[in-house]
Amino acid sequence: MTKFNETFYYFIDKPGFILHNTIETKPGKSVTRQLIHKTDFESCIRCGLCLSVCPTYREFKTETASPRGRVFLAEKGLAGDLDLTPNLYKQMYACFDCLACREVCPLEVDPARVSVNMRAEQEQKRPSRWKIPVFDKTLSQPKTLERVTVPLRIYQKSGFRWLVYKLGLIKWLPEKLKDWESMLPHLTHKPLRTTIPREMQAQGPEKDRVGFFLGCAQNLFFPHVSKAAIRVLNKNGCTVITPAETQCCGMPMRSYGKRESAEKMAMHNIEVFEQLDISVIVTDCATCGSQLKDYPDLLRNCPGWKDRALNFSQKVRDISEFLTEIPITIPRGVLSEQVTYHDPCHLRRGQNVWQQPRELLQSINGLKLTELKESDWCCGSAGSQLISHHRTSINVLQRKMDHLKETNADIIASGCPGCMMQLQVGIRRENLKVKVMHPIELLDRAYASEPLVNTKK
Secondary structure (H helix, E strand, C coil), X not given: CCCXXXXXXXXXXXXXXXXXXXXXXXXXXXXXXXXXXXXXXXXXXXXXXXXXXXXXXXXXCCHHHCHHHHHHHHHHHHHCCCCCCHHHHHHHHCCCCCCHHHHHCCCCCCXXXXXXXXXXHHHHHCCCCCHHHHHHHHHCCHHHHHHHCHHHHHHHHCCHHHHHHHCCHHHHCCHHHHHHHHHCCCCCCCCHHHCCCCEECCCCCCCEEEEECCCHHHHHCCHHHHHHHHHHHHHCCEEEECCCXXXXXXXXXXXXXXXXXXXXXXXXXXXXXXXXXXXXEEECCHHHHHHHHCHHHHCCCCCCCHHXXXXXXXXXXXXXXXXXXXXXXXXXXXXXXXXXXCCCHHHHHHHCCCHHHHHHHHCCECCEEECCCCCCCCCCCCCCHHHHCHHHHHHHHHHHHHHHHHHCCCEEECCCHHHHHHHHHHHHHHCCCCEEECHHHHHHHHHHCCCCCCCCC
C-alpha cells in the first residue's frame, strides 16, 4: 500500500471563483487539485429545464431547493457575495444527487456535483466531529462496520423483531423510527465477507475470470443477492474471485464531504484488484458501480493515480451490464410472476445502464415485465435521505408507490440496495403484497428451477 501523510485544505482563487484542494504528499511538497471551476457556473443559463426533473424542487417549489438555485448559491458563496452560512450548506445537503438535472441540462452543467463538492468545502472549513467516528473509524473499517451491526442481528435473531410485529408494537413507534425499522432487511447470522470463498470455480469450461466487488450493504444486508450473483456468474462460465480485503467504495464519504477519505478508499481498492488475475470487475450494487467507475475523476489530480484509476474503472461492470455482454445462457426454468422494474439513479444516469436489467428479466420464461411509470424517477433514498431528510424522502417515495400500485406487480426489482430498502419502507407503509428483489435473484431462481436433465439412455 502507498503510504504518505496527507493534510487537506481548501481556498478560493479569485477572481475565477475556483474551489481547490491542496494535498501535501511529502513534507514541503504539495499538489493542488481543482474541484469546482468557474465554468460550472458560467455555463448555466438559468433556463429552468432542471426544475422539471428535480425531486426536491417538485416538493418545495422554491428556487433554493432547485439545481439552478444551488448552482447560483455556490457561485455567489465562493465569489464572496454571500456568506458561506450553515443554511447555504444545508441546501447543498438537501440535493438527492440523483443526476436528473445533469441529464436534462443542454449545456451539461452538473449541479449535483457542485453540491457534493460544496459539502467538501464546508467539511474543510468547519469539520463535523461526528463524521470522524462514522466515516474514518467505522465505514472505512469492514470489521468495525460488521461489529456495529451486531445489535441489529441480535434484535432479529432473538425473536424480538418478530414479537414487535406479532404484538402490533410497531404501530406505536414514532413515524420516523417505524420507517427506519421497516428499512431493515432480513439479516443473516454472519456477514458474507466472513463466509464466502475467495474463489469460486466456473461451472463447465472457464470462459472468464471475474473479480467481484462486494459492497458494504450487500455484505451486511443483502448477502443472498451477492450469493445469487456469484452463482449466476459461475453458471455462465465465470470463475469469480471475491477479495475480502476490499473496503467501502467511498460513495458515503464523498457524499458527506469527506473527499480525502473517499480517495484513500479508492486507492486501497485499486491496489487490491491490481493483484488479481482478472479481466473484469463486477458488482451487484448500483451505487458501488457508479463510484468505482468514477475513480478517475476522484483521483484525477492525485500523483501517480490517474492512469491506475482509469485502468481500474475500465474493467468495472454492473452485473446486468456484464451478463448481457457475455451473453448469458438463457434459463430454461419458468417463473410465472408479474414484475416491474425501478431504475436506480446511479445505474441509469450514473452508468447509463437501464436496458440491460430489463433484458435479463425478459429472458426469463413466464415472467411478465410491466413498465413502471416514471421508473427513472428517484425513489427518495439517495443513500441516507430517509434519515437526514425524512419527510422529503417519504414524499418522494409516495410518488413511486402510487405508480407501483398501478402495475399490479407481484415483484418490484431494482439493482441498488439503497433503493431496495427504500422501496420496502414504502410497501410496508402502503400494506402492499409486493416483494422487493434484485434482478439477479430472479435470474438465479430461473436457473434453479430448470428441469433436471435425464442422462439415462
